Amino acid sequence: MSIHEYGWSDYWNGFWDQWKQSFEERAENTQVRPARLIADYGQKVKLMTMDGERWGAASGKLRHAIVDPAEMPAVGDWVAVTVPDGTSDAVIHAVLPRKSRISRQAAGFETKEQLIATNVDTLFLVNALNHDFNVRRLERYLIMAWNSGVDPVVVLSKSDLCFDVEERVAEAEGVAPGVPVIVISALQNEGREQLEAFLQPGRTVALTGSSGSGKSTIVNWLSGAEVQLTQDVREEDSRGRHTTTHRQLFPILKQAVLLDTPGMRELNLWDDSTGVANTFADITEMAQNCRFADCKHQGEAGCAVEEAVQRGELSESRVNNYRKMQRELEYQARKEADRRKKDQRSSTNQGRGGNRSGWRRDVEW
Template sequence: MNKLMQYGWSANWDQAWSKEDRGLHNPGRITADFGQKYKVMTEEGEIWGEMSGKMKHALQSGGAYPAVGDWVELQRLEGEERGIIHGVMERKTSISRQKAGMKSAQEQLIAANVDILFLVTSLNDDYNPRRMERYLIMAWNSGVNPVILLSKADLCDDADLKAAEMELIAPGVPVHVVSALENMGKEMVTAYLKDGVTVALTGSSGCGKSTIVNWIAESASQKTQDIREGDSRGRHTTTHRELFLLPQGGLMVDTPGMRELQLYDDDGGLEQVFTDIEAIAEGCRFADCRHEDEADCAVRQAVENGELDEKRLQNYRKTQRELMFQMKKEARAQRKMNRMDRSVKEPVRRKSSYWNKRMHDEG
């Protein structure tokens, strides 16, 4: 099989490639992201890639940098095992979050062109349905199909109850209980891994993502660490994002664990995750009801009647406020960028007007 086809190249990508004048460039897929350097799979094999100076300059004014899973335009350097990345093909899907520690809204791309996103949470003290709701919003916003994996089932006595709880907060989303230690649920996971299909894993630190990669790949390609017994928290085992070709077909992206998931934007994910609350809210007296202390609030009534979990409503309101704040930050950042553009262009316009007038007077 063609090397690129193993890594997800298809007739659709071929058609998209042929629509543009790519010159002497060739397609390649980013398999690992090390910041300034990337590993890129080509028809001849894997090589190192770096962005061209022109591409770096263009990205300084905005836009997401290349990510694992991206298809890129690559110029291979003759006689060397490296190449220059000149562009990124339009992404089919993109998994992103708000970049941590930034005052302005900035997108951090986690992986691109992913078909299925495994949302992993371990069945120990780290188990948290409210966190899973946030991961689901990220998945739906990204345009990928989410699948929930409840890992480390060997550490839990009520795995079935927790699976049922997850099914309630994620209607229609597959939920699988797995244990790499006891080889439980492997056939359910591998059913998603087909030729050309890209699957990514995400979750908090220590939830078992790297263990799942090794378990599925039947290798020790990813390092793992034990979690702390005191609080079931793990350390970052995976330090970079990497895409693996699996022996049974399909591709898997492992990503570093997240201490905290900050959502970047909302493209209908909030409404899709909280469909129950959105449906109940249609019965509120006021269309802009915040479900706090307004009169005739159907959502608050549902909580009082025991039809809706109070914690789920709290998370809905918290996430809604967070997304609105992110939108405001993004709008402020855009206004600032527009002002900077004007401040640069204005002296140029004044200088141009001066010379035009002088040439006219001297003429």
């Protein structure tokens, strides 16, 4: 296999020719070749080059130049590499500009972007039709998708375990207007053709969802081979364990590339307001009719959103979740602003000689 089976297209080929010439002039004629980062194992990554798979790592110069960890090479990236010989690891010298980037707020108290994948065209939002079905969580995944610049597709898996499929579909369509909703059962081989319609040659399709939703099973089902390990979920609460422990790309013969990701128990949003506006388009459109432009939809006079709830045109639980998302993102924005002020003060103090130790934090890989 080579990069042609991993999404290399006429678009990337034409872009590479222009980018390569400019890069090599800046990099003192370092002769680089294209590769795609297909799996991340921590200190090392797996690359697909023109000549096949090869282990690799970022060069020291690249690590030193990148301050934001989210700019380090990630799964899905197209990168420029050199290969010293037939047995040595490849060296990553640069990351090509990304078409899309799927991110979330990293766990912990620090406001920081955690990059999940890059250069994804379509994102399958996998939600199992069992005890784990949750439209409020689905709204969070939709926000992430819209904010990432990818096309979302809601995939309702394990339909063989559900007795009210039509009701669940209606709930999903209610929070994802205009987004395709596909019902599947890998066990009964149902819904495969609808999924394959999105697996066009040269496209990259990622799967995201909670643990136990069936992402790895879908990858195996569409691949026609056991390329991913799977585990059963607990019957009493439909909760699963993390089967997938790292992000990895899998090519589908003569079709797209699939990207499986570890399950997420909790999705903390990393958003620039685009995702919320698209996910809750019905609410934001209704809000245009509020009496006050800065209406918070919490008891203000002339609030069109609350009036719509009273008339039954909007779901109260959906509006409550919209408010929750707004509060969460406002809090995140305040934390990010405080962090930047702190970093600015620290940088100013160092410039005045406040820190002469020469210490520099290593870039997170």
